[in-house]
Amino acid sequence: MTEDTVTLEGLRAEWRDKFMTAPPKLRSRDLMAREIAYREQVAREGGLSRTMEQRLAKLAERFAEDEAYQPSQAPRIKAGSCFVKDWRGERHEVWVKEEGFNYRGRDFASLSQVAFAITGTKWNGPAFFGQRKAGLGKAERP
Known part of the structure; x- marks a missing residue:
């Protein structure tokens, strides 16, 4: 620079x-x-x-x-959908809400926060839950 x-x-x-x-x-x-x-x-x-x-x-x-065009920020996951993740022998279900996610009765703003609650380490939430190609090879790290 x-x-x-x-x-x-x-x-x-x-x-x-x-x-x-x-x-x-x-x-x-x-x-x-x-x-x-x-x-x-x-x-x-x-x-x-x-x-x-x-x-x-x-x-x-x-x-x-169209100067007023507003592109969508990301694909929207429908409320009521459920992500299922097997992590270290345990099954984890995350429910999509209108605003955020619900995991075991607790609300979270992002999938990354849910992934942290499950693993105790920082993750890219969509990658952890198999929603991004980049995360598919890393989702089961020890």
Whole structure:
């Protein structure tokens, strides 16, 4: 990341030196510094996945068509659904409520809180309960 003392014009010069193109027409020193940092990170670590780029392109199209468009934040699990998890030989049932979850008579705001109540360690709740691909291989850790 660039120093806080560099001016907007200094950042534009840095952009031209690093990327060999004209800098974006940003008027904010902070935004220009963030854009440079992002570009450097992409060069080092790689950019967004193809799937994410496609999802963002579709969102951009929707916003261009309708500025008031409000995408849903995540798939909603219907109230009354039940997650069942066998953990270390014990069966755990978690009921989905309109607002949150119920596990053994206690209410929780998130699946992660329920997973913590079951295991005593921090987990990504959807992964623990098999709702995310990333968690499928880790759900039964000792």
